[in-house]
Amino acid sequence: MKGYSGKILHVDLSTRSFAVEQPDEKVYRKYLGGSCLGVYYVMKEMKAGTDPLSEGNVIVFSVGPLAGSQISGTARHSVTGKSPLTGAIGASEAGGYWAPELKFAGFDAIVVKGKASGPAYLWVHDGEFELRDASKVWGKVTGEAEAIIAEELGDERVRILQIGPAGENLVKYANIANERAHFNGRNGMGAVMGSKNLKAIVVRGTGRPDFFDKASINEFARRGAQKVKNDQGYIDFREAGTNVCADEHLVTGGLPTRNWSSGTFESGENFSSQAWRDDLIKPGTCYACAQSCKRHVDPENIAGLERAYGGPEYETVGTCGSNLGIGDRAAVGRINELCSKFAMDTISFGGTVGFAMECFEKGLLTREQTGGLDLRFGNVDAVLRLAEMTARREGFGDLVADGTARLAKRLGPEAEKLAVHVKGKEFPAHMPQLKGSLALAYALVPYGPDHVSSQFDATIGAEPLPYQMLGIGFDRTEDPAELNYEKSKLFWRTQCAYSLFDTLPVCVLTFSFWTIYDLGDLVDIVNSATGWKTNLHELLMVGERRLHMMRAFNAREGFGIADDVLPEKMFTPLRGGISDGATVDREAFYRTRDYYYELAGWNKQTGIPEDGRLRALNLDWVIGFPTQ
Amino acid sequence: MDEAVAVSLEYHGRFRQMAGADREVVPVPPTLAEAVSAVGGYVQERYGITPPYIMMINNRHVVGAMKHEGARPLKESDVFRLLPVISGG
Numbered sequence: 001m002k003g004y005s006g007k008i009l010h011v012d013l014s015t016r017s018f019a020v021e022q023p024d025e026k027v028y029r030k031y032l033g034g035s036c037l038g039v040y041y042v043m044k045e046m047k048a049g050t051d052p053l054s055e056g057n058v059i060v061f062s063v064g065p066l067a068g069s070q071i072s073g074t075a076r077h078s079v080t081g082k083s084p085l086t087g088a089i090g091a092s093e094a095g096g097y098w099a100p101e102l103k104f105a106g107f108d109a110i111v112v113k114g115k116a117s118g119p120a121y122l123w124v125h126d127g128e129f130e131l132r133d134a135s136k137v138w139g140k141v142t143g144e145a146e147a148i149i150a151e152e153l154g155d156e157r158v159r160i161l162q163i164g165p166a167g168e169n170l171v172k173y174a175n176i177a178n179e180r181a182h183f184n185g186r187n188g189m190g191a192v193m194g195s196k197n198l199k200a201i202v203v204r205g206t207g208r209p210d211f212f213d214k215a216s217i218n219e220f221a222r223r224g225a226q227k228v229k230n231d232q233g234y235i236d237f238r239e240a241g242t243n244v245c246a247d248e249h250l251v252t253g254g255l256p257t258r259n260w261s262s263g264t265f266e267s268g269e270n271f272s273s274q275a276w277r278d279d280l281i282k283p284g285t286c287y288a289c290a291q292s293c294k295r296h297v298d299p300e301n302i303a304g305l306e307r308a309y310g311g312p313e314y315e316t317v318g319t320c321g322s323n324l325g326i327g328d329r330a331a332v333g334r335i336n337e338l339c340s341k342f343a344m345d346t347i348s349f350g351g352t353v354g355f356a357m358e359c360f361e362k363g364l365l366t367r368e369q370t371g372g373l374d375l376r377f378g379n380v381d382a383v384l385r386l387a388e389m390t391a392r393r394e395g396f397g398d399l400v401a402d403g404t405a406r407l408a409k410r411l412g413p414e415a416e417k418l419a420v421h422v423k424g425k426e427f428p429a430h431m432p433q434l435k436g437s438l439a440l441a442y443a444l445v446p447y448g449p450d451h452v453s454s455q456f457d458a459t460i461g462a463e464p465l466p467y468q469m470l471g472i473g474f475d476r477t478e479d480p481a482e483l484n485y486e487k488s489k490l491f492w493r494t495q496c497a498y499s500l501f502d503t504l505p506v507c508v509l510t511f512s513f514w515t516i517y518d519l520g521d522l523v524d525i526v527n528s529a530t531g532w533k534t535n536l537h538e539l540l541m542v543g544e545r546r547l548h549m550m551r552a553f554n555a556r557e558g559f560g561i562a563d564d565v566l567p568e569k570m571f572t573p574l575r576g577g578i579s580d581g582a583t584v585d586r587e588a589f590y591r592t593r594d595y596y597y598e599l600a601g602w603n604k605q606t607g608i609p610e611d612g613r614l615r616a617l618n619l620d621w622v623i624g625f626p627t628q
Numbered sequence: 629m630d631e632a633v634a635v636s637l638e639y640h641g642r643f644r645q646m647a648g649a650d651r652e653v654v655p656v657p658p659t660l661a662e663a664v665s666a667v668g669g670y671v672q673e674r675y676g677i678t679p680p681y682i683m684m685i686n687n688r689h690v691v692g693a694m695k696h697e698g699a700r701p702l703k704e705s706d707v708f709r710l711l712p713v714i715s716g717g
Contacts, residue, residue: 236642237714247641248682248711273641458713461691462679463668479692480682509714514680578687 001025002212003065003529004033005108008041009129011122013196014055014114016131029532030618032539033064033108034505035091036546038080041111042089043549048556048628052084052188053170053195055115061102061161061201062109064504065529068100068209070221072228073510073517075099075287077161078502083187083447084195085172085348085403086423088559089550091447092175092189093505095286095294096182101159104205116197121149121162125204134199139165141341142177143308149202162200163190164343166391170194171401173348173426177340181284181294181310185345187425187447212531220525224516225290234291234516237509238283240273241295242314245430247273249318253579254434256427257322258377259354260420260569263431264577267327271317275329284310291510297337302330305337312336312346315451318429319350324357325377335383342391349390351426352404353383355419364415371395417568423448423559430456432570433582436483437491439589440596443564444491446550452508455494456480457487459513468513472497483588488595500543545617548609551602555626561607564593631658633702637667641712646675661698664690667708682711 010019031037038060050056059081066074077099083090102110106127119134136152137145142164150156160178167174167190174190175183184190193199211217228234237244249255250272253263269275276295284294295311312320312332316339321332339346353375359365360375367374373382373396389397399407404426408419420427425448432439435457442449457480460469465477472493478486497519501508504526511517517525523536554563570584597604601613611623632655639647654670656663664683671677683690686707 232642232646233712233714236645236712242714244641244712244714248713251640251684251709251711252682253687456713458682459680461689462681462683463665464679466678466680477691479689479695481689481692 001028002210002531004028005103005106005209007107009107009110009124011110011112011129012114013112013116013120013131013198016116018129028065030542031545032503032542034062034076034078034503035080035093035499036503036542036549037062037064037109038078038091039089039546039549039553041109042080042082043553043622043625045111045113046082050082052082052087052090052192055113055196057082057192057195058111058113059189059192059196060109060111063099063102064108065526066504066506068103069211069217069529070288071217071525072221072224072289072291073507074504075289076505076507077102078505079176079184079189081189081192082557083189084170084191085188086425086448087557088423088554089447090187090189090192091502091550092184092186093502094176094178094182094184095289095507096178097287098159098161098178098203100287101203101205103209104207105203106205106207110201112196112198114196119197119199121200121202122198123153123202126206137199138168141165142180142343143306143341145200146180149200153202155204158202158204160200160202162343163193163198164341164391166342166344166401167191167194168199169391169393169401171344171391171393172403173345175343175345177343180308180340181296182286183340183343183345186347186450188345190343211529213528216528217525220517220521220528221288224510227516228290236273238292240277241293241311242509243271243276243295243317244273245314246271246317251578252434253574253577253582254431255322256318256429256431258325259323259358259418260427260431261358261574262576263434263574263579263582265322265327268322270327270329271321286507289507289510291516293509297333302333305333309337309340315429316346316350319347319354319426320383323350323354323429324383326380326383328380331380334380335387338384338387342387344387344391347428348403348426349387349400351420352400352407353386355404356400356407358418359411359415362418364411364418369396420567420569421449422566423563425449432566432584433574434481434579436481436584437487439483439566439570439584440488440491440592441495443566443589443593444596445495446547446554453495453498454491455498455513457490459494460486460490466514468518471519481582483585483592485592485595488592488599492596492599495547496540496543498543499546500539503542503546541617545619547600548614548617548619549622551607551609552622552625555606555608556628559607561605564607632656633658633663633706634704635663635702636707637671638707638709640710643675643677643681643710643712646677647671656702658701659698660685660690660700660702661694663702663708664694671710677710680713682713684709684711
């Protein structure tokens, strides 16, 4: 079998036992790798109703056929399990350097269940594996733990996937870090590791993937690097990273501000890509990626910060900057660094704190309840203090650590009206009031609100439509803000493609609709790796398969259409600035949601995938799964 | 263009580098619908700027504006804003 290692490592932490599975090639072709392979094992091995923070949860770390290649955007791995934040399926992807190293070490995935009797880390190297004592690194921030483990193993080139204190303390949105600045950010997968006493998975290998057509793989890598070098769009992205998003939002009024009350922030210009480029940021990258979009804070500009912890992505700027009424780049840099050290998702942290701040200003949360913290918008010191308290679950931080939904429930019905979440998960920094299809995405993505699960509305916002959109059935322009049938279609069709990206897994900033490689390239690259002679139809079916599997998993865990909703704030007009008055049209939302169910083949009354659709995708075993 | 109206084009993000300016004044046909098409053609031919991008007329997206006021005559104070989008949008 080409492109894969052909081996899955199963680890039971409770019994300290291991098993190596060598799946049939048919399994790989049906589920590919990454997130789809992850959800397959979670569904096969996790019992219904399992507490996500119990030893019964199953967590899967997986790569795909392209990991270890020199092609930009292929150094990705997925982490899949039941989310402690939502109770639904949790899925999260990350770049960095860990994915290729797992492949070099001889495995395509690691399936972990049980709970270690004490702090442990898993050491996987050249086909060998062992559990080691992690007492020395338990409680350490990521940078310190990384250094201690590397020294203990006597190898500076080990690649470490680890949790920080937030994961150890079961913060419901704790993330998983590799190389200090790359994260499986969302859904609290770090807390799942923490609940299993699993501090880290350390990998090292000297093997190399056996690709079907190595020359073709190398040629795609070379072409990608050449494209990045010569195109102004890639140059711009390389120099400013994801903070280029702010430029758009400054003009359209789409910068979430003060707990999503406005889309215009008076200090927003401080977050333009030009401002970041001039002041703070130096380039970084993932393994073999020519795009190099990762940004690192320049310690010469912000005293006391460490470059190794990276720099704020746009999502952090939106959620921990404008959403908290903070307009100072250095302050956002400090919040980002704290969250990185503790390995805690900045999106959920910023969302929860923004909600708490609005409650505080409206008298729904008192200084007594916050333990003396003055949580007015813009109070940087309070946010920095709260980040540490949250990661360590101290005082009011213990409540913030449980996320917006649980905090809102404690504060009462008036507070719940201000809470911005779906299924208990906070929103990324893109506003559905201005990007209509995101209203559907945030309500319907199986693992909760996500900004990299489908193509945004501007995709079909200008003539002539890009060939990539014509190729998947779009033939007219739409206003980005509008929510209509065409937007249901945009969400569903591109969601299947993005689901494929998460399954291979590849980076959506490199493999997407108008990035370095398009869908046609993707087919050729998969064939070069595997020799399968696959086609776009087969690959998109895998992406779709993953979505139905996740939906069936969620149904078994008690989720239905009542959970496919938006918070009240989305139907409340934004205040001030360019987007003053913008809102999600409630009636249009429910109408287009129904249309989405039809497109997806999900029952409109129950939200469960229809049997016929599952059979068409060779998912007969999923029929009846929701009632198991 | 006998009845052309001189409107402003405002460039954002990388389009500033591509156009070599933040802003310029160009003559366009007198109604919004015609002008949107003309602006798209102008920036593509002159600077190689192609969709996907966001084009706004003042503070509204042009597609939404055209639905309701496609035939409206343009004024010299009207500003077309062009914004790049990254993957995802």
